[in-house]
Amino acid sequence: SQQGEEDPQALSIQEGENATMNCSYKTSINNLQWYRQNSGRGLVHLILIRSNEREKHSGRLRVTLDTSKKSSSLLITASRAADTASYFCATVPANAGGTSYGKLTFGQGTILTVHP
Amino acid sequence: ETGVTQSPTHLIKTRGQQVTLRCSSQSGHNTVSWYQQALGQGPQFIFQYYREEENGRGNFPPRFSGLQFPNYSSELNVNALELDDSALYLCASKLTSGGHNEQFFGPGTRLTVL
Numbered sequence: 001s002q003q004g005e006e007d008p009q010a011l012s013i014q015e016g017e018n019a020t021m022n023c024s025y026k027t028s029i030n031n032l033q034w035y036r037q038n039s040g041r042g043l044v045h046l047i048l049i050r051s052n053e054r055e056k057h058s059g060r061l062r063v064t065l066d067t068s069k070k071s072s073s074l075l076i077t078a079s080r081a082a083d084t085a086s087y088f089c090a091t092v093p094a095n096a097g098g099t100s101y102g103k104l105t106f107g108q109g110t111i112l113t114v115h116p
Numbered sequence: 117e118t119g120v121t122q123s124p125t126h127l128i129k130t131r132g133q134q135v136t137l138r139c140s141s142q143s144g145h146n147t148v149s150w151y152q153q154a155l156g157q158g159p160q161f162i163f164q165y166y167r168e169e170e171n172g173r174g175n176f177p178p179r180f181s182g183l184q185f186p187n188y189s190s191e192l193n194v195n196a197l198e199l200d201d202s203a204l205y206l207c208a209s210k211l212t213s214g215g216h217n218e219q220f221f222g223p224g225t226r227l228t229v230l
Binding site for chain 2: 035040041042043044045048088090103104105106107108109
């Protein structure tokens with residue numbers, strides 16, 4: 001079963017605009033991760049935020065986490081056509097330890113289209 | 117390029133057949149996980165192998181089985197294929213050494229069951 005729900009399901013913007021995607025989850029987490037997937041191929045790890053963190057930045061990416069609302073958002077600033085892809089959030093449960101960190105539970109994803 | 121490779125890239129099988137998918141982990145990684153991604157969905161965890169033993173399993177029937185070899189490469193076997201098994205199968209490898217370590221995904225194998 002899917003842990004997370006991404007919102008919106010699809011997002012279409014112009015190059016240079018910001019893109020915001022949201023993710024909600026159901027159970028307590030150890031960490032939440034965002035991945036990108038191009039054209040149904042492999043997943044690329046973008047950023048990880050731990051349950052005791054509220055915000056994290058990496059280049060043009062900004063992730064926030066609100067554990068009280070069980071939600072996260074991914075902001076991509078100054079978007080480029082190359083950012084066109086599907087974006088997934090994935091969670092690791094709070095009781096995970098050691099090898100359990102490999103068991104990611106993914107949401108259904110947001111399809112982002114950036115028009116040149 | 118993550119250093120994780122999968123073969124074959126595409127595969128077509130008929131219902132009832134058996135299939136073996138292969139994954140070569142990134143050098144130095146001792147843990148491999150397999151995921152099934154149906155069209156338009158997020159990946160779903162199938163199972164994970166750590167040091168050649170199954171270390172956790174998602175909600176998949178026993179006809180989904182796997183192996184991890186001493187060189188940490190891995191196989192996913194699916195018996196008695198069903199139409200709903202059509203999906204992209206992803207493997208991911210990581211080094212488990214305490215705490216969280218990033219997982220690296222391969223490009224996937226696209227399985228079509230007719």
